[in-house]
Amino acid sequence: MDIFLSIVQILIFIGLVGTAFYFGFKKFKEIYDNINLGKPETINTTLSFRIKSVLLIAFAQKKMFKLTFAALLHLVIYVSFCITQIELIEIFLDGFTAGHRRIFHLAEDTFFQSIYVFAISFIEFLTLLTLVVTIIFILRRTTFLINRFNKPELKGFPAKDALTILTFELILITCIFLMNGADSAIRIKELGHGYGFLIGDIIGSMLTGLSFGALEVLEKIGWYGHLCMVLGFLLYLPYSKHLHVILAFPNTFFTRPEAKGEIHNMPAIMHEVKSMIDPSYTVPATDGEVQFGAKDVFDLSWKSLLDAYTCTECGRCTQACPANITGKKLSPRKIMMDTRDRMEDITKGKKEHGPDFVDNKTLLGDYITAEELRACTTCNACVEECPVNISPLSIIVELRRNLIMEQSDSPSEWNTIFANMENNQAPWQFSPEDRLKWTEELN
Amino acid sequence: MQYKAPIMSELVAEGKSPEVVFWVGCAGSFDQRAQRVTTAFTKILNQLNINFAVLGTEEACTGDPARRAGNEFVFQMLAQQNVATLNNYGVKKIVTTCPHCFNTLKNEYPALGGNYEVIHHSQYLQTLINDGKLKVEGGAFKGKRITYHDSCYLGRANEIYEAPRAVIESLDADLVEINKSKANGLCCGAGGSQMFKEDEPGNKRINTERTGELLEVYPEVIAVACPFCNTMISDGVKGVNQQDDVKVLDIAELISQANSY
Structure with a gap:
């Protein structure tokens, strides 16, 4: 017994x-x-x-x-x-x-x-x-x-x-x-x-x-x-x-080593612009279609996805965010939570409807709105605060890139500064010839 | 003293090569308030007989606002143009009064083939003071209550917290720290291309919030080290009608005023 x-x-x-x-x-x-x-x-x-x-x-x-x-x-x-x-x-x-x-x-x-x-x-x-x-x-x-x-x-x-x-x-x-x-x-x-x-x-x-x-x-x-x-x-x-x-x-x-102020380069665009400036420059071959920035979760770097799963939702980032403090919709914590939720929703969908599951939703737009992204001052307060070295800013920048370069969704003031920067090499509408005008005030 | 801003192309034509390029930046070139910082710093360089040059009309925006807004094309066009100009002149060392230009030149141009020793003017002034080359008279600011607002792109982004403070301390001033300073500092609200557009809907402007924090220590001067912070905090001070009691000054202006340049 x-x-x-x-x-x-x-x-x-x-x-x-x-x-x-x-x-x-x-x-x-x-x-x-x-x-x-x-x-x-x-x-x-x-x-x-x-x-x-x-x-x-x-x-x-x-x-x-x-x-x-x-x-x-x-x-x-x-x-x-x-x-x-x-x-x-x-x-x-x-x-x-x-x-x-x-x-x-x-x-x-x-x-x-x-x-x-x-x-x-x-x-x-x-x-x-x-x-x-x-x-x-x-x-x-x-x-x-x-x-x-x-x-x-x-x-x-x-x-x-x-x-x-x-x-x-x-x-x-x-x-x-x-x-x-x-x-x-x-x-x-x-x-x-x-x-x-x-x-x-x-x-x-x-x-x-x-x-x-x-x-x-x-x-x-x-x-x-x-x-x-x-x-x-x-x-x-x-x-x-x-x-x-x-x-x-x-x-x-896997903490990123770069200075916090650095936003990483986009080689595809670097090569394209190089070939525009110098027609003899041959653009290195890329494998197929290139999408600029991130529209959905799997357009993000694996490190950003690891960041999202690591987030404890403590909210120190949001508490330090200047946009959030002043009542804007942006919350860096929400950026991380949305990224994880989106991954989980896709996984769930694939489980229920098979591996080819599509729900016609994307992280950008259906989870995170342009209004949130546009409130970011890229001040790095959220990155500084995170106790486990998460960077909400990396995701924000990638989504902003998609918004501007793929969807041409830009506030009109930004369109103006882009045009000024292209035409006058300055965000304001001043002639490049006037760059030395300040010297008149020297003496 | 007759102040001059030597121009790179002219110096090179004369067969001279400056030791350092002063990167003025768009704000420093065109914004009326920032122009005063540019002239103040130029006067200091002149007074110390520093062999410097500006690029003048060959300088273009570093591309910082475009990259941060998400427009990499515009960033690349400007950045590659600048790298070509700087490399063409064989520039080794750059000093700038703008933390945004500083960050981009220092951290983002190397990926495009632009490798320079990039120094922010706070570090440059600190070195000149430490080396005994720049003697500060204290003068106008002796004993004054000065607080310093950390620029995000100088502070958190590049961990430069001490240099601007060392410059202020050279004035024999009473440097008072606010609660949220250094790595905990709040943004002025201008970064990430916010300078160039209306705020998203909210209940307060960021510069109003930050100015409130700075005014809590009743400063006579709010020192800044960034042209955008300068604009934002000046607006904040005007917003509460304290512009007659509280001056917002760049650290270069503090030095040039103290030394009556």
């Missing part, structure tokens, strides 16, 4: 983990493929620059600390998230072998027991801190009117997304304490003392009134609850802004 139960337990465990990994892998692969559908862009950086970016920006969260309070709160969750994973080692070991606290029992009565107890206690301490921070985060989202969390682009799914994860966290925390507490209670009842856990033992001492059977059920609820939350998080992650917990690392690894 015991063996039968163990086999059932192992099968349930493998079933749960296998299903989660299968669907998780499928969705992550989909995202990976989407990013690869972007246009090529070479990121010319050395390995040491890349590693430094990852360590400073993603690992040490340097840019988060521009807002100290939010950064500290986030740091608690981040550290807990990383360190709590240690517990998973034992959960997996127990799951695959239908065991119970196998590592503890291996370490019991040796030097390693105190290390084990310390590790679990430390995790419990971090979990308690996380509980406090999670409550503060929920209040920040629901009660305190923090401006960047109350912008139009967060209405609907994005607002729910944030609260969903925070609820996940509350359940996970409950499960961790339930598991350790019930476990300690059993040990206290059996041996007169618990494991030595910082919080688990305290909870355990309060639960000793329950029967062994009830405690075992509680312990299993905690254990399976913990596991299901972890697997659920894994499955939910690729649909959520919380994907940043993974993508922050590759995204900072």
Whole structure:
């Protein structure tokens, strides 16, 4: 009977983990493929620059600390998230072998027991801190009117997304304490003392009134609850802004090296203009039709697509954007969210209607409007603010290029300056002959 | 002193080669307010006997507003023309009073075959002061409350924050920082070709917002280092009727006025 139960337990465990990994892998692969559908862009950086970016920006969260309070709160969750994973080692070991606290029992009565107890206690301490921070985060989202969390682009799914994860966290925390507490209670009842856990033992001492059977059920609820939350998080992650917990690392690894002020060259137009100036210049062969700028998501560079999937929707970019501050429609965060939504909508369409799916929509126009794009001052405040080195500006520039050069959609004042620049080599209507007029005022 | 702006083509015809080209820029050439900055900087160059030249009628817009608006064709036409002119003269070193020209010449022309040492006038003035060549009298600005507005294309785009401040500090002035400065500075509203069109619908103009932030520290002078910021912030100050109490001046003007050039 015991063996039968163990086999059932192992099968349930493998079933749960296998299903989660299968669907998780499928969705992550989909995202990976989407990013690869972007246009090529070479990121010319050395390995040491890349590693430094990852360590400073993603690992040490340097840019988060521009807002100290939010950064500290986030740091608690981040550290807990990383360190709590240690517990998973034992959960997996127990799951695959239908065991119970196998590592503890291996370490019991040796030097390693105190290390084990310390590790679990430390995790419990971090979990308690996380509980406090999670409550503060929920209040920040629901009660305190923090401006960047109350912008139009967060209405609907994005607002729910944030609260969903925070609820996940509350359940996970409950499960961790339930598991350790019930476990300690059993040990206290059996041996007169618990494991030595910082919080688990305290909870355990309060639960000793329950029967062994009830405690075992509680312990299993905690254990399976913990596991299901972890697997659920894994499955939910690729649909959520919380994907940043993974993508922050590759995204900072591929940080663009250029000065922020540089807008990248367009070789096709460079060659064309060169051949106009110098008829003897032979334009290098290009492979087929060239479209200027980006009209839809897959006209963007793969780095911009990775940027979009990495975005956590924190809104620091939007909070710093001069256009947004002064009530214009542009929100750099929305640019990133729209890019990701568009990719997801195309993926969904392809799944439902086959690989040739077209919906006659484009990122430019149906998701992001000309009005938004035209409000940008290219000031780089959004790029500066982003804690994970995303550039909304790169996307804005590519869409603007398409708007002007493919769709000839330009405000009349801009048409005037383009004409002036072509004819007078200045945005204003002054004759190039008057370029030295200012010298008359010298003496 | 008789001030001069030597012209590249004439110097070359005389067999001379200037050490540095002063890139005046369209605003510096045509905008009345920016022209005063151009003359102030030219006076400093003259006073220090610097061997410089301007391109004059051979200078064309760098193409910055076109590229940022999205019109790469117009950018390429102007940029390639400029690169041809500069390379033809074998120009090595360029100084400019405009952060937009500075950014384009420095960061975007290399891809078109234009490789020069490009210096913004704030850096140039800082070097002259540090080398002891430019002695600043402090004079008119001694002890005055001056705040500095960071240009996006100098600051965030090229990480030049200290040079303009060093120039202001040479005046023995009281340099007061506002809350949102350096990397956190707010744009004046002119970048990305916004200078040349009406604002998109909103509830405030960006220059009004930024001027408000600058006026919070009750400056006597708002120092700028960009002709577009100069226009935008001057308009902002006029908008709240403070133009008689608060002067908006370029750092080159601060130096030339302090030294009574």
